[in-house]
Amino acid sequence: MPSPGVCMNIINARNGKNGYGTISNPVSFLNQDYQQLKQYCLSRRVRFIDETFPPDRNTIGQGLLKPSDLDRVKWLRPTKIVSDPSFIVDGVSRFDFGQGLVGNCWFLASIGALTFQDNILKQVVPPEQKFDADYSGLFHFRFWRFGKWVDVVIDDKLPTVDGRPIFVSSKEPTEFWPALLEKAYAKVCGSYADMNAGTPAEALVDFTGGVHMCINLSDPPPNLWELMFRAGQSSSLMGCGTPNGATSENTVQPNGLVKGHAYTVTGLKQVNNWQLIHVVRLWNPWGHKEWNGDWSDKSSLWQTVSQEDREECLSVGDDGEFWMSLEDFCKFYNDLDICCLCPDFLDGSSSCHWKTSIYDGRWVAGTTAGGQMTHTETFWTNPQYRIRIGKLLGECSQQQGDKNLLVSLMQMPDKRNRRLVQNFNIGFMIFEYKAETGKFPASFFSRNRPVVKTNIFLDAREVMKFVMLEPGEYLIVPSTFNPNETTSFILTILSKAETHVQ
Incomplete structure (x- = not known):
């Protein structure tokens, strides 16, 4: 830990x-x-x-x-x-x-x-x-x-x-x-x-209270392996899923993977068979049905690595757990979920201290639910959070990481029964400002463009973004995609820099 x-x-x-x-x-x-x-x-x-x-x-x-x-x-x-x-x-x-x-x-x-x-x-x-x-x-x-x-x-x-x-x-x-x-x-x-x-x-998230990030494996970041490795080292929990098939049935494909199915990432290893190969260990919660391609239990590729690597990794048994290359992982899975207790893994700054702030808010139809920015007459009515970013905290000041701020937005359900909960499309925008007091009016948003925004508004329970912001004054505006959608939310702000939020 x-x-x-x-x-x-x-x-x-x-x-x-x-x-x-x-x-x-x-x-x-x-x-x-x-x-x-x-x-x-x-x-x-x-x-x-x-x-x-x-x-x-x-x-x-x-x-x-x-x-x-x-x-x-x-x-x-x-x-x-x-x-x-x-x-x-x-x-x-x-x-x-x-x-x-x-x-x-x-x-x-x-x-x-x-x-x-x-x-x-x-x-x-x-x-x-x-x-x-x-x-x-x-x-x-x-x-x-x-x-x-x-x-x-x-x-x-x-x-x-x-x-x-x-x-x-x-x-x-x-x-x-x-x-x-x-x-x-x-x-x-x-x-x-x-x-x-x-x-x-x-x-x-429900098991940990951590912050969730989702990586689209069809367009993974170039440092995906390093990201996953650091996540594992920092006690983050990782799960992933395969794309859905034509029906809702969990169909087993010829390669052994199940369509529309969730798996656990249980291990990462770098092996050498004339070249360095990154392999990912995955587990099927069915307890059986495994990948049968390269680096699977019966793959001949295991004979090309050292005996030490083979003995450490290989376990031939239909227990639902198997290895596959990182390349095949990105090819056959559509997303990777990482629940981080410690956001340091995102840029490798393991000695940095993070300041965490949590805020409860609510969008209310007709008053504080203005929708996203194209709704020019109502966007300004959304909840607004001013944040002042100062110098980096502690040992972070001696390091130059890629990012210094993580913002997470989670919407809260209005019903107990999970199947009846309707998630709205949610997201947020961050604006830089110089001298403004009171609530920011519609005219501010007509003159200014966001310096950061969520790429798309998702009907997910939680959306997040990890960014670099220079010291200065900023405004975070969380919103639903459409105006007049009522629900509560939790805004979590983690920063390596000294921050003041109001």
């Missing part, structure tokens, strides 16, 4: 205000206090049943199972599924679990990335939970949700058919942390069905 004080301030800043909503003092989701509920159950010798997420059809959700299949579902506690259940068996690994009937490979790919960061994993999955004398059928997990950490309580009744869990399950039948973690996240989303379809970025 990065050393505290250098990079972890993004987590501290995003942890909440006045200590409330921090990882050490999370908000009780739906006002359910884990300790109080546990003491209640233990004192009365009862098993907890969660009335806010009950073991019934509504919790499974709409459209996931056929009515005939729903009739076969029985909700069983782990103690009724196996005779000796455990929360965790022999540590935690990406190979512990496999996907069930929910199309949530994006969520499982994120769990796979999470298993590489033990400190973060323990924040999300409190490890002290057990099926012991204090067992009460009650478990809890923590997620970062739109500006604060929440503690999510669940009962341990799992949907089964013929005694087997129908959603995520562990390959070790007595281990239940993956199934219970999935149930807790399903509760946050509204139902199991609400987890259907997504991108790794969403869960990666």
Whole structure:
């Protein structure tokens, strides 16, 4: 993990205000206090049943199972599924679990990335939970949700058919942390069905409170390898996805890759077979179905590298994990999601300190939702944030990095059920100014062009941009693409320079 004080301030800043909503003092989701509920159950010798997420059809959700299949579902506690259940068996690994009937490979790919960061994993999955004398059928997990950490309580009744869990399950039948973690996240989303379809970025941010960036692999930056390598070194979590096929089906292609599917980036290696080759290790959350091209498990190219590299990298087994060249990675995947706890990896300035500022805002139709800049009569009504950029902080002043400011804009949902949330197209613009007071009027924007702007307005949960700005006075204007679209947002500003925002 990065050393505290250098990079972890993004987590501290995003942890909440006045200590409330921090990882050490999370908000009780739906006002359910884990300790109080546990003491209640233990004192009365009862098993907890969660009335806010009950073991019934509504919790499974709409459209996931056929009515005939729903009739076969029985909700069983782990103690009724196996005779000796455990929360965790022999540590935690990406190979512990496999996907069930929910199309949530994006969520499982994120769990796979999470298993590489033990400190973060323990924040999300409190490890002290057990099926012991204090067992009460009650478990809890923590997620970062739109500006604060929440503690999510669940009962341990799992949907089964013929005694087997129908959603995520562990390959070790007595281990239940993956199934219970999935149930807790399903509760946050509204139902199991609400987890259907997504991108790794969403869960990666919810697991960490970090800032997400997305790289388009059809037009990757020239330093992609260095970027990925530094991201791995700085404890960032990485996931990626393949392009969708003609249908919504997850079709397995002749090359072994699955269309419209999420994967975890689990490793990077530089090997030498007469020339230096960059290879990427990926994991399919199905736990099987692997790439069969160059540098795959059975590729003859492994015979051209040193025995040391071969023994370190090669593992022939249908476990869902495989290697491929960076070139093929960019060819067959459409995007790379990086959730950074430490933005230093973006330009390699590992000794720099970053200042983090978080602001809550809201676009309201008719008053503060002016749309993007082509709406000349209303753009000025959007929320405005003045930022003064001064000299570089600390050791950054002795270095010349490429960028000194990261701006992230995240929109907040207006509904609990994830499938009902409508993301607006969002983005932001940054203007330089000399002498202005009060709210910037429409005339300012008719005279000035932005020095920085998001390339396109995306209907994504979060958009970000990493830029270099000279010392001076700037104005950040976040907006939706169209005017009169009401929703709340979180603006995160990270800077290597001394900054003042108002």
